[in-house]
Amino acid sequence: MMPTVLQEELAVSHLLSVLRDKRTSAAEFVARTETLATLLIARALDLAPSEEAVVDTPLEPAHIRRIIERDVVGVPILRAGMGMERAFLRLIPSAPVHHIGVRRDEATFEPNYYYDSLPEDLSGKTAIILDPMLATGGSAIFTAKRLSALNPDRIVFCGIIGAPEGVRRLTSEFPDMAVFLGALDERLDENAYIRPGLGDAGDRHYGTT
Ligand code: PRP
Ligand code: URA
Helix, strand or coil: CCCEECCCCHHHHHHHHHHHCCCCCHHHHHHHHHHHHHHHHHHHHHHCCEEEEEEECCCCEEEEEEECHHHEEEEEEECHHHHHHHHHHHHCCCCCECCEEEEECCCCCCEEEEEECCCCCCCCCEEEEECCEECCCHHHHHHHHHHHCCCCCEEEEEEEEECHHHHHHHHHHCCCCEEEEEEECCEECCCCCEECCCCCHHHHHHCCC
């Protein structure tokens, strides 16, 4: 499936301009990431399980469609994925969040798994992976494989910036997965960093550069 890339939307492009800027402080980086993640996740929630309902307004019943929040799970990839968690929970506060810890080895670029709080079974659920950066795709693919084994109805990936290499790998391993990105950048460099990118998302979020 082709990724949905929102960079043509001016608000998205504007937020990306702040995130990419090396002068942006960690506090500002966190705040703008959350806003951009809200736009991305809102779009991804078009794929969430939903139902028709009738709610009583103060004036009369209104027929509406609503998300079945408990049937959506957020899966932030630690650490940088934490930057998208509050956006997810502001949109659907009753949805469970299960973290996974995957750290990329900066010599081999292979994903190293160190933690997760995933349940034994995700059947009936739509799992939304949250990670700002899709570089080689290793961390996202590892996470998607781990989730697949738990039998969810659907897996969706939501990220701020992707590299063509990572998008290709992820969508060829998981052809049915919907991928939502703020931007699709030019390339990976020799250190597997996305160019032009925004640098190391986890370090910029936590001020650990
Ligand atoms: C970053 C990012 C992704 C991963 C992307 O995390 O948040 O998880 O790299 O790279 P990949 O597509 O090549 O796997 P990192 O491993 O640096 O950990 P951190 O979030 O703790 O800084
Ligand atoms: N991880 C990041 O945080 N940034 C990149 O450009 C690549 C991997």
